[in-house]
Amino acid sequence: MEKYLQVKATNPEILEKAENGGAVTSLLKFLLESNTVEGVLNIKKEKDVYDGIPTFTTDPDELIETAGSLHCAPTMISDIIARHLKDEKIAVTTKPCDAMAIDEIIKRCGINRDNVYMIGLNCGGTVQPIVAEKMIKLFYDINPEEVVSEEINKGKFIVELADGTEKSVKIDDLEDEGYGRRENCQRCELKIPRKADVACGNWGSSKGYTFVEINTPKGEQLIQNAIDNGYIEAKEASEKQIKIRKKVENIMIKMAKKTQKKQLIKEYPDEMSEIFTRCLKCYRCRDVCPVCNCKVCSLEKPYYEEDPFAEPDPLMLHAIRMGHMAFSCINCGQCEDVCPMEIPLSKIFQKVQLKYREETGYISGVTEDKPMMYSGEKEEIVE
Ligand SMILES: Cc1cc2nc3c(=O)[nH]c(=O)nc-3n(C[C@H](O)[C@H](O)[C@H](O)COP(=O)(O)OP(=O)(O)OC[C@H]3O[C@@H](n4cnc5c(N)ncnc54)[C@H](O)[C@@H]3O)c2cc1C
Ligand code: SF4
Ligand code: SF4
Ligand code: SF4
16 A cells, blocks of 8 residues: 554553554554454563563553563464454454464454454564573673563664663674574564554654554554544654665565575475474474464374374374465464474475475465465364
8 A cells, every 4th residue: 555654642651651652552542442343462561571471452441551562472363363252353463474374364264354453563573582581691691580671673682671771782693692583583574564454663763653554444544543533643754764664674584585595405395204203293383383273183183094093193294284284384483482392393384385485476474365275174263
């Protein structure tokens, strides 16, 4: 749609707590107070900045507690909608990977797009909470418990203490030592969630404002209604601001492609039997994958006539998962995060998706049509 705005909350409490201009919290509050949605699914800080948890809020007064960005919260929230909220009218905050996952689940008929307001967040990457704590001890020489907020800005991971002191280290330096953003985030090339109704971020924004790109007519109407009802004020983004944002986006995409080459260099699928012999068949990778949503999972069907309860061997397990969803892998990294045997799952699956993309042009979570390898069997979704 190519509509770009600088947006600011009118509520001072939101402005105080928000990451940038409080556009996201204001839009969510408007959607709840106008009864456009029944609830909001987003991320809330619990104990500390390493403890971001998905939360479903129906009380607009409680939304203020969810304002602010948590970079150490890699949690996907899309499959929560498919599993628990698919009949509700909701608003959800979506990083690009969340938006891509929702798109893939929509293609599998798990979520009705009309029921969902997607308030997108641009994303430069997330850090594993445990890695973040270790990294802060090691590189910042401070007790991670003393950190009250963190942000990623201008290529640096910045932490703030209660007395206002800030310490920062270059992301490149952290990543060279195996810390910093998760590896899948380093390879992630979708930085602005254009499948969301609006995409919000700080790139190109004036101080105290959120830069909002409007992506859908629904998003456009939402912004207009929020302005008319006094929740936000908005001004057009200047040509210069739009250019700056585009430039940063392009740099991030270029860096991700470079990292893909570096990290995906091994010919994984050829070495599959070697890698997968480590697999314990704990099924965590399947359970956490936002794209895996079949009602009756093929991995639970009997495979051996003489023993109907036998599970597939590890190689077959992964071959089945690959055949069912690798072409739709959105590189969220969750499978690799949870694998107790440190199998490089998201690298393997992303590599297959990129190969499939090369052959068919299908970009998971982005291309409008269903993938060519999609079959009706996958239309059955967990209830
Ligand atoms: C991990 C992460 C990385 C980001 N990287 C960039 C970037 O590189 N460039 C850029 O332009 N913008 C980035 N953003 C977006 C930016 O930080 C702000 O969220 C955005 O500008 C909106 O600001 P706001 O004041 O309107 O939001 P607020 O009113 O403060 O609302 C923020 C909303 O985000 C939700 N939220 C917080 N953490 C998460 C999370 N991990 N996953 C899903 N929802 C969450 C909160 O629950 C809240 O509803 C990033 C955001 C996140 C969460
Ligand atoms: S995979 Fe991409 S969108 Fe998702 S958290 Fe990582 S960088 Fe952000
Ligand atoms: S295979 Fe792994 S990286 Fe790909 S979508 Fe599933 S959980 Fe995410
Ligand atoms: S999480 Fe790891 S060990 Fe468990 S089934 Fe998946 S690949 Fe195997």
